[in-house]
């Protein structure tokens with residue numbers, strides 16, 4: 001599996017259900033650059049179903065959510081010239097999450113979730129997301145992510 005920004009969060013930020021590297025029950029998403037876009041992949045299982053043959057919409061929203069916050073963290077690291085090493089990644093939480101389901105998402109294929117950074121303003125990052133199955137855009141979304149300090153949630 002590829003390395004993602006989530007591998008550079010310290011342990012106490014590693015429990016997120018969507019992307020925490022230490023949550024053995026979670027999705028453990030890995031968000032990385034792919035050229036100017038950000039990319040993560042997720043392979044759904046049969047039990048992630050909604051209507052027959054397609055993926056449950058709440059899961060798709062989760063994937064957009066965590067890929068959005070991970071993309072925002074990557075964008076902040078780039079903006080600040082941070083070389084990722086150890087556990088020095090900026091961390092963001094979701095301020096808002098908007099999701100639009102364009103067509104049913106086939107469940108029998110690995111999903112690609114792609115992000116485009118629309119805005120970086122101080123600690124706020126706006127990320128536009130496309131979720132594709134079999135090369136077709138099935139869901140679009142927008143995440144507004146906000147950087148949080150190291151002691152957030154402690």
Ligand SMILES: CCCCCCCCCCCCCC(=O)SCCNC(=O)CCNC(=O)[C@H](O)C(C)(C)COP(=O)(O)OP(=O)(O)OC[C@H]1O[C@@H](n2cnc3c(N)ncnc32)[C@H](O)[C@@H]1OP(=O)(O)O
Nearest residue numbers: 013016065066069091092093094095096124144146152153
């Ligand atoms: C427990 C630890 C968790 C940390 C894990 C990290 C790693 C794992 C990651 C996993 C994550 C997985 C995903 C999850 O599940 S994350 C879990 C779900 N999210 C939350 O629980 C977040 C709860 N909310 C907060 O803590 C605060 O309200 C935050 C931190 C979001 C902002 O409060 P803060 O006081 O810091 O903000 P500010 O007032 O200085 O505003 C700054 C700018 O931001 C803009 N803005 C603010 N709020 C919103 C909003 N709701 N929508 C749109 N925009 C908003 C605001 O207009 C301004 O922009 P501008 O006017 O300058 O243009």
